[in-house]
Amino acid sequence: MSVTCVFGMQWGDEGKGRIVDLIAAESDVVVRYQGGANAGHTVIVGDQKYVLHLLPSGAIRPGVLNVIGNGVVVDPWTLLDEVEELKRRDIDLSGRLLVSDRAHVIFPYHKLMDRALEALRGDASIGTTSRGIGPAYADKYTRDGLRVADLLRAEELRPTLLRNLTSRNEILRKAGLEPIDPQQTLDDALAVGRRLEPYIADTVTKLNELWRAGKRILLEGAQGFALDVDQGSYPYVTSSSCGVNGVGPGTGLPPKAVQRVLGIVKAYTTRVGAGPFPTEDVGPAGEHMGVRGKEVGATTGRKRRCGWFDAVVARHAVRTQGVDATALMKLDILSGLDRLKVCTAYEIDGRRIDVPPASAAHWRMCRPVYESLPGWREDLSGIRRFDDLPKEARAYVRFVEAQMGVPVETISVGAERARFIDLRPAAARA
Ligand code: IMO
Numbered sequence: 506m507s508v509t510c511v512f513g514m515q516w517g518d519e520g521k522g523r524i525v526d527l528i529a530a531e532s533d534v535v536v537r538y539q540g541g542a543n544a545g546h547t548v549i550v551g552d553q554k555y556v557l558h559l560l561p562s563g564a565i566r567p568g569v570l571n572v573i574g575n576g577v578v579v580d581p582w583t584l585l586d587e588v589e590e591l592k593r594r595d596i597d598l599s600g601r602l603l604v605s606d607r608a609h610v611i612f613p614y615h616k617l618m619d620r621a622l623e624a625l626r627g628d629a630s631i632g633t634t635s636r637g638i639g640p641a642y643a644d645k646y647t648r649d650g651l652r653v654a655d656l657l658r659a660e661e662l663r664p665t666l667l668r669n670l671t672s673r674n675e676i677l678r679k680a681g682l683e684p685i686d687p688q689q690t691l692d693d694a695l696a697v698g699r700r701l702e703p704y705i706a707d708t709v710t711k712l713n714e715l716w717r718a719g720k721r722i723l724l725e726g727a728q729g730f731a732l733d734v735d736q737g738s739y740p741y742v743t744s745s746s747c748g749v750n751g752v753g754p755g756t757g758l759p760p761k762a763v764q765r766v767l768g769i770v771k772a773y774t775t776r777v778g779a780g781p782f783p784t785e786d787v788g789p790a791g792e793h794m795g796v797r798g799k800e801v802g803a804t805t806g807r808k809r810r811c812g813w814f815d816a817v818v819a820r821h822a823v824r825t826q827g828v829d830a831t832a833l834m835k836l837d838i839l840s841g842l843d844r845l846k847v848c849t850a851y852e853i854d855g856r857r858i859d860v861p862p863a864s865a866a867h868w869r870m871c872r873p874v875y876e877s878l879p880g881w882r883e884d885l886s887g888i889r890r891f892d893d894l895p896k897e898a899r900a901y902v903r904f905v906e907a908q909m910g911v912p913v914e915t916i917s918v919g920a921e922r923a924r925f926i927d928l929r930p931a932a933a934r935a
C-alpha cells in the first residue's frame with residue numbers, strides 16, 4: 506500500500522520509532538505531521554542507539570526522503586543539532602530532508618512560556634516536556650505564530666516577535682522567570698533561518714506530487730492517542746491530533762490518501778507526566794515493567810508510570826482512527842510475571858463504561874475491570890515464530906487482539922531491529 510500511517514494507541518512511547526524504522530526499509534518517504542521535539546523515537550541498530558525528536562525515523566535508512574510536515578511545531582535549533590549529531594555518526598541528510606515552509610516555529614520564549622504556564626498551574630500542572638509545544642500551537646491558533654518561511658524575512662519577523670515578547674515577558678515575570686531580550690531573539694532567529702534554508706521547502710506540493718506518482722509514503726505519528734487533544738485524557742494531553750486524524754491538516758495530503766493505518770500498542774501501558782491512568786500499578790508488577798522495560802523518558806529522562814494493558818483506550822483508538830492492524834510491542838518484558846491483567850472496561854460508581862470519559866473528574870473516578878491471565882517465565886527475545894511462543898504468551902496476544910478487534914500483525918520481542926515476529930500472511934510480506 507503506498508500511503509501508510511503509523512501512530513501510537515496509548516499515552517506515547519509505544520515503540521513507534523522502532524516500527525517506522527522497519528517499514529521505512531520499504532518506503533520512499535517518511536513524514537512527521539504533528540507534535541514537535543516532545544517526541545523521543547528510539548531506533549536500535551546493532552550496538553547503535555538513535556533517539557530522534559524532530560527528525561522522522563526514516564533518517565536512519567539511507568535513501569529515504571524525510572519530511573517535516575506543516576503540522577509539526579519546529580524548534581530549528583534542536584532540529585539542526587539532530588542533523589549535526591547524525592552527520593557525526595556518518596548519517597548524511599543532505600538532499601533527503603525537507604522542512605515545511607508552513608510549519609510553525611518554536612522560539613526559546615515558547616519553552617519558557619511552557620515552564621511559566623506549568624508553574625502557574627501549580628498542583629494541576631500537566632507535566633509537559635517543556636519543549637514549548639503548547640505555547641507554540643496556541644500562538645498558531647491565536648494567529649500570533651511565525652512560520653518557518655518567516656525565518657528568512659526580517660521585516661516579517663521583527664514586528665510579530667516584538668509584539669509577542671511584550672505580552673509574554675509579562676507572564677514570564679509573573680512566574681518568576683527572566684524576561685526575554687527581543688533583539689537577541691530576532692538576531693538568533695535570522696541566523697538559524699539561514700542555516701535551515703537549504704532544507705526549507707513547499708512540502709505540501711511536494712507530498713502531493715509524490716503521492717500522485719505512487720511513491721510509498723509512511724506517515725509517522727508522534728505522542729499517542731490518549732494524548733490526543735480531542736480524544737485523549739484532556740486536559741492531560743498534548744496540543745495536537747496524534748492519530749491519523751492529524752494527517753490531513755498536518756501534511757496537506759487529502760485525508761483519503763491514507764490507505765492503511767497501523768496502530769502501535771505496548772503489551773502493557775506507560776505514561777509520563779501527570780493525569781489519569783486507570784490501570785497504573787504502583788506495586789511489584791509495575792516495578793517489573795519499569796525496570797525490565799527500561800521505562801525512562803527518551804526526551805526528559807523522567808521515570809515512566811507503568812500499568813496493565815488498557816483495552817478501553819486501545820478500542821477507542823481503533824474505533825475513531827480506522828485502524829487496520831496493530832503492532833504489539835515489548836511482549837518480552839512481561840516474562841516472569843505470574844499473572845497478567847487486562848482492563849476490559851471501566852466502572853464509575855458501579856456503572857460500566859466502554860468509552861474514555863469526557864472530563865478529568867470522570868477519568869479520576871474510573872475503576873478498571875480486569876480479566877486475569879496466566880503469565881510465563883521463558884525469555885522471548887530469541888523467538889521469531891508465533892507458534893514458538895509459550896502457550897500463555899500466545900493466549901495473552903490473542904486475548905488482547907480480540908479485545909481490540911483488529912489483528913496483531915507484528916510482535917516485538919526486543920529493542921534490536923531483528924527482534925520481532927511477523928504475523929502477516931506470507932503474501933503480504935515484502
Ligand atoms: P513520543 O512520540 C510520551 C506527554 C508529556 C505530558 C503531555 C503534554 O515519544 O511517544 P507536551 O510537552 O506535549 O505539552 O506534554 O504529553 N508527552 C509524551 N509522553 N511520549 C511522547 O512522545 C510524549 N510527548 C508528550 O509527558 O504528559
Ligand code: MG
Pocket residue numbers: 517518543544545546802803804
Ligand atoms: Mg517518547
